[in-house]
Amino acid sequence: MRREAVAVAVGSVLVVAAFVIPHLDLGIVTPLINATPERLRSFADTAPIFGWWNTHVGAGTIPAFAIGAAAVLWGPPLAQRLPWRWLPWLSWTVSCAWAFSLAMVDGWQRGFAGRLTARHEYLRQVPTVTDIPEALRTFAGRILDYQPDSWITHVSGHPPGALLTFVWLDRIGLGGGAWAGLLCLLAGSSIAAAIVVTVRALADEDTARAAAPFVAVAPTAIWIAVSADGYFAGVAAWGITLLALAVRGSVRRPVAAAIGSGLLLGWAVFLNYGLVLMAFPAVAVLLGAATWRAAVRTLVPAVVAALAVVAVFAAAGFWWFDGYLLVQERYWQGIANDRPFQYWGWANFASVVCAIGLGSVAGLGRVFDIAAIKRRSGLHLLVLGALLAIVVADLSQLSKAETERIWLPFTVWLVASAALLPPRSARWWLELNVIGALAINHLILTNW
Numbered sequence: 001m002r003r004e005a006v007a008v009a010v011g012s013v014l015v016v017a018a019f020v021i022p023h024l025d026l027g028i029v030t031p032l033i034n035a036t037p038e039r040l041r042s043f044a045d046t047a048p049i050f051g052w053w054n055t056h057v058g059a060g061t062i063p064a065f066a067i068g069a070a071a072v073l074w075g076p077p078l079a080q081r082l083p084w085r086w087l088p089w090l091s092w093t094v095s096c097a098w099a100f101s102l103a104m105v106d107g108w109q110r111g112f113a114g115r116l117t118a119r120h121e122y123l124r125q126v127p128t129v130t131d132i133p134e135a136l137r138t139f140a141g142r143i144l145d146y147q148p149d150s151w152i153t154h155v156s157g158h159p160p161g162a163l164l165t166f167v168w169l170d171r172i173g174l175g176g177g178a179w180a181g182l183l184c185l186l187a188g189s190s191i192a193a194a195i196v197v198t199v200r201a202l203a204d205e206d207t208a209r210a211a212a213p214f215v216a217v218a219p220t221a222i223w224i225a226v227s228a229d230g231y232f233a234g235v236a237a238w239g240i241t242l243l244a245l246a247v248r249g250s251v252r253r254p255v256a257a258a259i260g261s262g263l264l265l266g267w268a269v270f271l272n273y274g275l276v277l278m279a280f281p282a283v284a285v286l287l288g289a290a291t292w293r294a295a296v297r298t299l300v301p302a303v304v305a306a307l308a309v310v311a312v313f314a315a316a317g318f319w320w321f322d323g324y325l326l327v328q329e330r331y332w333q334g335i336a337n338d339r340p341f342q343y344w345g346w347a348n349f350a351s352v353v354c355a356i357g358l359g360s361v362a363g364l365g366r367v368f369d370i371a372a373i374k375r376r377s378g379l380h381l382l383v384l385g386a387l388l389a390i391v392v393a394d395l396s397q398l399s400k401a402e403t404e405r406i407w408l409p410f411t412v413w414l415v416a417s418a419a420l421l422p423p424r425s426a427r428w429w430l431e432l433n434v435i436g437a438l439a440i441n442h443l444i445l446t447n448w
Contacts, residue, residue: 004421004429007365011353018048018350021343028342031401035338043335043401046444048347049354050402054445058111060104061442067098068217068434075213076427084205087212088193094216095192099185099225102441115226115448116184117177120153122166122228126175129167136160137317143326145333154228156330159323160313161270162228181226188230191412192216194237199416201244202288202378211419213430218415219357219437223405227448232271233408236278239264240413243282244378247289247298258298262305268409269306270313273324274399275409277389284385288378328398336400344400351404352390356414357436359429363417379416386413405448 022031022044031047032040045052071094079087103111117123129135139160142151150156155163166180174183192215200208224230242261246254265282268275282302289295310320353361364383372380389410393399399406421429440446 001422001425003365003368004362004425005365007361008358011358011361014346014350015048015353018347019046021347022047028340031339031343031347032335033338033340047401048344048351049404049440049444049446050448051444051446053443055443056105056445057442058105058107060101060106060111063101064098064105064438064441067094067101068438071098071213071217072427072431072434075216075430076210076423079209079212084200087209088196091192091196091212091216092190095218095221096185096189098217099189099221099230102222102437103181103185103225105441106445112181112226113176113178115177116166116180116228122154122163123177123180125152125155125163126166126170129163132164132167133316135163136313139318140322140326143323143330145330153334157327158272159270159320160318161267162232162272165231165271184226184228184231185224187234188224188226188408189221190234191224191237192218194234194241195412195416198241198244198382199379199419201241201248201250202285202382203419207379207419210421210423210426211416213426214360214363214418214433215412215415217430217434217437218360218412219433219440220355220408220412220415222437222441222446223355223408223448227405227408229272229405229408229448232268232275233412235264235271236268236275236409237412239268239278240281240285240382243298243302244285244382246302247286247294248378249294254298255301258301259305261298262302262307263309265302266306266309269320270309272409273320273327274393274406277393278409280389280392281382281385281410281413284381285378288376288381331398336398339400341397341400345394345397348394348399348401348403348407349390352407352411352414354436354440355404355407355411357433359421359431359433359436360415360418362429363420364414366420367417379419383413383417386410402448 021029031044082090105111142149143156144150169179169183195215196208196212199211239261242257242264245251246257246261251257265278268278286295286299367380367383369380390407393407418429
């Protein structure tokens with residue numbers, strides 16, 4: 001228990017410091033500089049979480065409490081007894097219901113249907129895309145701000161795959177915030193199933209069963225429903241899952257799984273520039289291969305498939321590296337210039353603690369196991385890969401604030417570390433996660 005206690009103590013101190021320090025007038029160690037009181041309230045009221053203090057309840061309150069209580073009381077034993085073929089499906093179903101109920105605490109319009117229709121969101125740009133090939137050819141030229149035809153904030157900050165997704169959804173007759181939200185909810189909540197399947201492939205079935213309740217009611221659900229980053233995280237998660245299944249030979253056609261992994265991870269990079277950092281979890285999965293030959297047999301088709309996605313976008317007129325360089329300029333044209341690294345460089349990690357819950361932080365205390373790392377334990381390596389991706393993202397200074405949402409593709413894997421907790425204490429850590437998620441969602445009106 002010593003490692004869990006140390007991890008939770010460090011995480012708790014980090015969160016308390018991140019919430020308290022903005023109110024101590026410590027100069028540049030603040031979430032926002034050059035700001036009026038009104039601007040501070042708008043963008044840093046509940047730093048390190050992006051939102052506003054607002055104690056509230058809603059239509060989702062009772063379902064959320066019921067799902068959380070049921071997960072704590074019956075989740076662990078049910079996960080142990082349920083036939084395996086049903087466990088990923090149940091994990092996905094519970095995660096979807098949990099995320100939707102948390103969203104509905106803020107109401108149907110504010111919490112779900114209207115989230116992706118805000119003025120900076122993708123759906124505001126969808127009606128302007130009348131010629132998809134032309135939009136792709138001119139995409140990079142419209143990234144920088146202060147131009148007559150600049151893309152709106154979220155569109156400019158991401159590769160064209162994100163916008164294309166919602167344009168395609170609209171073209172097939174599923175336009176509007178509710179359908180877009182449903183896509184993000186289903187893709188994001190499917191991460192629970194992806195993690196369970198991955199943990200079984202990299203560790204064993206007992207470990208996967210231990211992880212299931214934690215990933216089903218993870219606090220990350222607050223930001224999965226309904227932000228586009230939930231969709232991005234879902235795509236990336238299944239890319240890692242297919243990679244794990246391929247490298248461990250857990251499927252009949254490992255080459256096909258490797259190709260599928262490459263296509264998904266390649267597509268993910270065109271949803272979010274930061275998802276190039278999924279290379280760290282992917283390499284971690286390959287390092288856990290039984291033999292180097294198995295790793296190479298998986299790596300080659302996966303890389304070829306990912307490069308095929310790059311080639312398609314290049315042929316359509318969008319070069320990823322051009323977009324990435326321009327989006328860095330756009331980043332510093334905005335509010336990022338007033339968010340000092342002296343605060344966010346460490347407060348970002350406090351938002352990670354809030355997103356994964358203290359129960360998962362306790363699990364992280366067991367990831368730093370030298371013996372397990374030396375024997376190339378797949379789960380340990382995968383979680384460490386996700387942690388490394390987060391550290392690199394933080395040091396890039398291109399992720400300052402809102403990381404509870406932006407880092408979802410990485411933080412969801414940290415929740416899996418709870419499977420390493422001793423069974424006798426797992427339920428208490430799960431309860432702590434549920435309580436934390438309910439508290440955040442009812443005390444803070446989150447922006448996402």
